[in-house]
Amino acid sequence: xxxxxxxxxxxxxxxxxxxxxxxxxxxxxxxxxxxxxxxxxxxxxxxxxxxxxxxxxxxxxxxxxxxxxxxxxxxxxxxxxxxxxxxxxxxxxxxxxxxxxxxxxxxxxxxxxxxxxxxxxxxxxxxxxxxxxxxxxxxxxxxxxxxxxxxxxxxxxxxxxxxxxxxxxxxxxxxxxxxxxxxxxxxxxxxxxxxxxxxxxxxxxxxxxxxxxxxxxxxxxxxxxxxxxxxxxxxxxxxxxxxxxxxxxxxxxxxxxxxxxxxxxxxxxxxxxxxxxxxxxxxxxxxxxxxxxxxxxx
Numbered sequence: 001x002x003x004x005x006x007x008x009x010x011x012x013x014x015x016x017x018x019x020x021x022x023x024x025x026x027x028x029x030x031x032x033x034x035x036x037x038x039x040x041x042x043x044x045x046x047x048x049x050x051x052x053x054x055x056x057x058x059x060x061x062x063x064x065x066x067x068x069x070x071x072x073x074x075x076x077x078x079x080x081x082x083x084x085x086x087x088x089x090x091x092x093x094x095x096x097x098x099x100x101x102x103x104x105x106x107x108x109x110x111x112x113x114x115x116x117x118x119x120x121x122x123x124x125x126x127x128x129x130x131x132x133x134x135x136x137x138x139x140x141x142x143x144x145x146x147x148x149x150x151x152x153x154x155x156x157x158x159x160x161x162x163x164x165x166x167x168x169x170x171x172x173x174x175x176x177x178x179x180x181x182x183x184x185x186x187x188x189x190x191x192x193x194x195x196x197x198x199x200x201x202x203x204x205x206x207x208x209x210x211x212x213x214x215x216x217x218x219x220x221x222x223x224x225x226x227x228x229x230x231x232x233x234x235x236x237x238x239x240x241x242x243x244x245x246x247x248x249x250x251x252x253x254x255x256x257x258x259x260x261x262x263x264x265x266x267x268x269x270x271x272x273x274x275x276x277x278x279x280x281x282x283x284x285x286x287x288x289x290x291x292x293x294x295x296x297x298x
Contacts, residue, residue: 001100003170004079005030008066009087010038013047020053022090028097030083034073036066061184062296064191067166068182074173082173084166089114089124089215091168098211099170102159106203108175110159112168112213113148122147124215125164127207131244134161134200138245152209159206165192168213175202187296188227190234197242222265223257225278229285229298232257236289254286 005023009016016035023033035053037044039060048055058069067084074082081103083096095112102110114124126144128136137143145151151160163169179198182191199205223231232254239249262270273282281298288297 001080001103002078003030003081003083003096003100004070004074004077005033005083005085005096006036006070006073007033007085007087008036008038008063008070008166009040009044010060010066011040011042011044012087013040013042013044016044016087017047017051019085019087019090020048020051022093023085025093026091026096027094028100030096031079032077034070036069036073038062038066062187063166064182064186064188065184067191067195068184071171071173071176071181075177079173081170082176083168083170085168085213086166089117089167089213092212092214095168095211095213096170098208099168102206102208103170103172107172107206108199108203109163109165109169109171109205110211111163111165111170111205111207112211113151113207113209114164114167114213114215115148116217117214118217120212120214121149123151124218125167127151127160127162127164130162133244135243136162138248148209155207155209158209160209161204161206163196163205163207165196165205167215168211171199175199178202183294185294185296186234187230189230190238193238193242220264223261225281226298228257228261228273228278229281232282232285233289234294236286237292237294240292250290253289254282257282 007019035055037055037057070084099110116122116124126146128144129140131137182195235253236250239246243249258270272278
């Protein structure tokens with residue numbers, strides 16, 4: 001199998017260097033490593049030049065544009081699979097070998113599980129319990145599985161039929177040709193959910209519990225208004241396109257966004273999205289999400 005490894009980056013040179021070194025240290029190295037640089041201004045290009053790493057620089061077209069460029073490069077380069085990750089995490093040494101071994105048959109994607117680098121027993125992105133259609137359940141207690149050991153009993157042969165894409169995910173390039181590329185219009189949020197849904201129409205999309213991708217804990221990262229806007233808008237669009245009980249999920253989406261801002265930024269900032277200076281951002285996101293207006297529009 002001929003594999004292209006792609007890292008999408010924007011202004012995280014130090015973390016990117018760590019990721020590059022981890023990809024190069026794989027027990028099964030990729031056939032090529034390529035960094036997609038979304039217009040970094042922090043010395044990223046000079047660092048990559050010094051390390052002899054191939055780099056393609058483009059305008060900052062968001063994460064969705066970075067993944068789309070990565071997949072296009074894999075298609076045009078005649079690769080069998082493309083291994084996708086962003087710049088702040090890094091793979092365990094045997095991750096690619098394990099993923100390659102299991103990308104067989106009708107499987108279209110096998111992904112690493114994303115673990116907290118400061119506590120590798122816990123997921124950075126907890127896995128959902130799934131309904132009969134393979135989507136996260138809405139009403140359950142608990143709804144999400146926070147630890148690796150808690151997920152193992154639900155993962156047949158160490159594989160769970162859900163994936164948080166683009167954090168160490170190995171995709172079949174043949175499958176990407178059939179379903180098309182990542183939709184760049186999602187810009188900063190939701191592109192991975194949309195692509196997961198589209199890939200799953202062709203075959204299983206799985207997470208391998210022994211393929212590990214280490215990542216900083218993001219649960220306390222502050223949220224700027226751009227991230228709040230695209231989270232709300234694109235989640236509403238995705239609810240309509242793919243999820244059951246969309247009206248209930250839609251009602252919960254702005255509340256989840258406000259709760260995250262209150263916890264990560266401050267309660268006062270969360271309130272500003274309801275009755276303060278940031279309120280137009282939230283209501284614009286809701287309006288455009290409910291009317292399915294996908295695109296970079298903030």
